[in-house]
Amino acid sequence: MTDPLLKVEGLRKSFGGLQALKNVSFALNSKEVIGLIGPNGCGKSTTFNVISGIYPADSGSVKLKGEEILNKKPHEINRLGLSRTFQYTQLWRNLTVIENLLVPPKNQTGAQFVNILRRLKLAKEEEILVEKAYRTLELLEISHVAENYASELSGGQSKLVDIGRVLMSDPTILLLDEPVAGVAGPLAQKIFDQLQKLRKSLGLSIVIIEHNMEFILRKGIDRIYVMNLGEVIAEGTSDEIASMPHVIEAYLGG
Amino acid sequence: MSAIINTLASDFRLFIETQKAGFHAMAEAYKQMGTSLKEKKQSSNVVSFALQVPFFVLFSPLSAYLKAGEKIVIETYPLGRKNDAFQSRLFLYLLMVTALFIGLQPSPNPTAKLSFINEVVFLIALFAIMAMGLNLQTGLTGLVNFGVIFFVGFGALVTAMAMVKGGMDPWIALLLAVILTAIVGYLLAYPTLNLRSDYFAIVTVVLGEVLRQLLLAEPTFQTKVSGSQNTYIPELPGVFGPFRDSWRSVTGLPYSTFLMIFAVFVAFMVVVISQLIIRSPYGRVLKTIRENEVVTSAYGYDVFKYKAEVLAIGGAIFGLAGALLVWKRQTFVPELLLVTTTFFVWGAFIIGGKGNPRGMVIGAIIITYTQQVVRNISPTNRGSNFFIATLDSIFKFLVVDIGGAIFGEDSWRFVSEFQTGNVIIGLEAFQILIVGLVIILFMRRFEEGVLPELPYIPKKKPNLDKSSIWSNIEQTETSHGGTKE
Ligand SMILES: Nc1ncnc2c1ncn2[C@@H]1O[C@H](COP(=O)(O)OP(=O)(O)OP(=O)(O)O)[C@@H](O)[C@H]1O
Ligand SMILES: [Mg+2]
Numbered sequence: 001m002t003d004p005l006l007k008v009e010g011l012r013k014s015f016g017g018l019q020a021l022k023n024v025s026f027a028l029n030s031k032e033v034i035g036l037i038g039p040n041g042c043g044k045s046t047t048f049n050v051i052s053g054i055y056p057a058d059s060g061s062v063k064l065k066g067e068e069i070l071n072k073k074p075h076e077i078n079r080l081g082l083s084r085t086f087q088y089t090q091l092w093r094n095l096t097v098i099e100n101l102l103v104p105p106k107n108q109t110g111a112q113f114v115n116i117l118r119r120l121k122l123a124k125e126e127e128i129l130v131e132k133a134y135r136t137l138e139l140l141e142i143s144h145v146a147e148n149y150a151s152e153l154s155g156g157q158s159k160l161v162d163i164g165r166v167l168m169s170d171p172t173i174l175l176l177d178e179p180v181a182g183v184a185g186p187l188a189q190k191i192f193d194q195l196q197k198l199r200k201s202l203g204l205s206i207v208i209i210e211h212n213m214e215f216i217l218r219k220g221i222d223r224i225y226v227m228n229l230g231e232v233i234a235e236g237t238s239d240e241i242a243s244m245p246h247v248i249e250a251y252l253g254g
Numbered sequence: 255m256s257a258i259i260n261t262l263a264s265d266f267r268l269f270i271e272t273q274k275a276g277f278h279a280m281a282e283a284y285k286q287m288g289t290s291l292k293e294k295k296q297s298s299n300v301v302s303f304a305l306q307v308p309f310f311v312l313f314s315p316l317s318a319y320l321k322a323g324e325k326i327v328i329e330t331y332p333l334g335r336k337n338d339a340f341q342s343r344l345f346l347y348l349l350m351v352t353a354l355f356i357g358l359q360p361s362p363n364p365t366a367k368l369s370f371i372n373e374v375v376f377l378i379a380l381f382a383i384m385a386m387g388l389n390l391q392t393g394l395t396g397l398v399n400f401g402v403i404f405f406v407g408f409g410a411l412v413t414a415m416a417m418v419k420g421g422m423d424p425w426i427a428l429l430l431a432v433i434l435t436a437i438v439g440y441l442l443a444y445p446t447l448n449l450r451s452d453y454f455a456i457v458t459v460v461l462g463e464v465l466r467q468l469l470l471a472e473p474t475f476q477t478k479v480s481g482s483q484n485t486y487i488p489e490l491p492g493v494f495g496p497f498r499d500s501w502r503s504v505t506g507l508p509y510s511t512f513l514m515i516f517a518v519f520v521a522f523m524v525v526v527i528s529q530l531i532i533r534s535p536y537g538r539v540l541k542t543i544r545e546n547e548v549v550t551s552a553y554g555y556d557v558f559k560y561k562a563e564v565l566a567i568g569g570a571i572f573g574l575a576g577a578l579l580v581w582k583r584q585t586f587v588p589e590l591l592l593v594t595t596t597f598f599v600w601g602a603f604i605i606g607g608k609g610n611p612r613g614m615v616i617g618a619i620i621i622t623y624t625q626q627v628v629r630n631i632s633p634t635n636r637g638s639n640f641f642i643a644t645l646d647s648i649f650k651f652l653v654v655d656i657g658g659a660i661f662g663e664d665s666w667r668f669v670s671e672f673q674t675g676n677v678i679i680g681l682e683a684f685q686i687l688i689v690g691l692v693i694i695l696f697m698r699r700f701e702e703g704v705l706p707e708l709p710y711i712p713k714k715k716p717n718l719d720k721s722s723i724w725s726n727i728e729q730t731e732t733s734h735g736g737t738k739e
Pocket of ligand 2: 044045046087177
């Protein structure tokens with residue numbers, strides 16, 4: 001095998017006296033979907049925050065296609081093709097839903113001040129993006145709220161818009177922090193299936209944090225990493241994980 | 255042409271209907287007041303009720319009227335004032351009403367009237383320009399700037415120095431002010447933008463005051479004639495001469511009329527530029543920074559760069575305002591850098607509707623007019639009409655006798671003339687209080703401003719074939735926004 005797409009090694013991060021990440025290592029290969037699980041407060045979200053540059057790390061290494069990205073700025077990391085969602089959905093609240101989806105696409109001409117006079121070009125670009133945004137909303141079954149303010153949405157709807165937003169950014173790597181928490185069962189299933197399809201058609205590689213074992217242990221997740229107290233304590237396929245005694249003790253229960 | 259007539263006719267119908275509905279709502283309100291009157295009398299709480307009545311009489315019908323009007327408007331234009339079509343018309347009508355007000359302002363003679371118009375319209379334009387600078391920084395991007403007067407003052411300083419000390423052409427001086435203020439705004443990003451947003455706000459407050467104190471201490475930077483009592487130079491030496499003379503001889507109008515027209519033109523241009531920004535993806539990124547900048551950066555936008563740019567763009571607009579101020583006042587003294595100016599600009603910004611350039615114009619009109627009204631409360635002793643004479647003597651009693659007793663010598667600050675029985679009362683001492691009250695009143699009625707920020711709704715909605723959504727998205731995604739098929 002070639003180098004993994006994303007390689008995280010020996011990540012450490014503490015908040016004051018609290019060591020949130022002690023030693024986190026994992027690898028994500030191209031077109032893989034991997035799961036990150038573990039009890040509350042074990043450091044899953046912190047891992048995402050460090051990888052995406054929101055928090056600086058104390059030490060360790062994160063390599064994206066062989067390039068060290070640890071402690072790069074969030075926007076630089078995003079431009080390399082890594083997009084993430086936040087556990088607590090943070091939409092741009094006083095923007096409409098459709099507008100929330102129009103920001104993530106990269107390399108927009110109109111996003112530079114010098115180009116604001118190029119009306120024709122901007123209108124053309126916008127038309128393409130608007131269509132794509134509507135399609136994404138249809139996919140997530142929320143196109144009827146496209147023109148509402150994001151602040152008017154229910155919790156589950158917000159989660160869906162968040163997923164739509166991250167899909168609009170054309171990522172190669174997707175970090176999803178509990179993407180379907182609060183989304184109704186059947187739709188959550190569909191979204192999980194859809195992510196599988198997208199991985200094939202777009203060549204996406206995905207890391208998912210998820211507490212719902214039904215989703216995580218289903219086929220389609222290539223590997224699962226189990227975290228506890230800031231460390232990765234196990235790695236394997238869903239069947240392997242489900243039968244490891246120390247995983248059962250730390251997370252899966254009885 | 256017929257389209258215009260149709261639009262006007264339909265607006266007129268709407269107007270009549272709002273009137274009807276408003277009266278209806280008012281009647282309802284009065285009926286309710288009647289019943290509550292009876293009920294309240296049974297309970298013994300007469301005193302508190304008596305206190306409530308005047309407020310009820312004053313405000314309840316008014317707000318009922320406005321509510322009824324709004325309901326009808328919303329039925330006609332979904333989203334009401336947040337509908338672009340309705341908002342642009344409302345804006346035009348408000349401008350027309352303003353023109354009417356200014357036109358009908360009584361004045362002793364045409365010359366006085368012209369100079370009143372020159373002054374008021376210029377101030378409205380100036381405040382609109384400043385409010386639009388603030389709107390880009392605070393309304394759009396969320397950078398709370400309490401230092402409007404710092405930027406404006408800096409622009410004014412540059413203009414005055416370039417003209418007086420540098421002997422430059424006023425147009426070059428204006429350009430220089432715009433560029434240098436923009437640069438100052440950009441550079442300011444470096445020490446301040448890593449601060450938390452509330453600290454950034456505090457820094458901006460301090461800057462204005464620091465500049466003023468520095469200038470007060472350093473006479474080199476003052477263009478007033480040293481040693482003279484008069485702080486106003488009659489005209490900035492030489493530079494305006496030729497242009498002003500030819501303006502006068504060609505148009506037969508005073509020079510301040512030119513300034514007024516020019517300021518209105520500049521304000522118009524700033525509205526256009528603001529709209530261009532707000533409606534572009536660039537402005538959209540700015541709005542996301544206001545809403546949640548961490549997420550914005552997680553989506554690949556360099557938040558620092560955008561904020562610094564906005565400080566520069568806003569700075570350029572403030573610099574322009576500063577230059578206009580110097581052109582108008584024909585002098586530059588540190589006393590021009592009033593903190594209250596920042597306060598008034600904020601007032602216009604809040605009343606107008608943050609995030610909306612047209613709103614800034616409306617806000618500027620309301621604030622300027624309030625200031626103007628406060629400055630010249632009409633004189634008392636206006637005639638023998640019994641009603642007016644009674645009002646006048648009550649007014650005089652309150653202001654001269656009571657006010658004099660309370661404020662002592664200070665009462666002369668707002669009672670400026672007391673000969674031949676005429677009292678001219680200028681409430682300048684209460685200016686901030688009154689403008690503040692106006693702001694509160696408007697905030698209560700129009701939470702998001704008179705002309706609120708418009709939500710983005712795409713003009714053209716795509717036709718999606720619903721049956722094959724799930725397969726369509728993959729195709730669209732693979733071809734990266736390509737064709738439907
Ligand atoms: N910004 C922060 N400041 C201080 N402590 C933090 C911060 N973020 C996370 N922590 C701490 O780090 C630890 C790991 O938190 P994290 O959010 O990564 O947990 P998690 O695995 O995502 O849990 P959950 O499943 O509940 O979302 C927790 O003890 C938390 O209190
Ligand atoms: Mg978490």
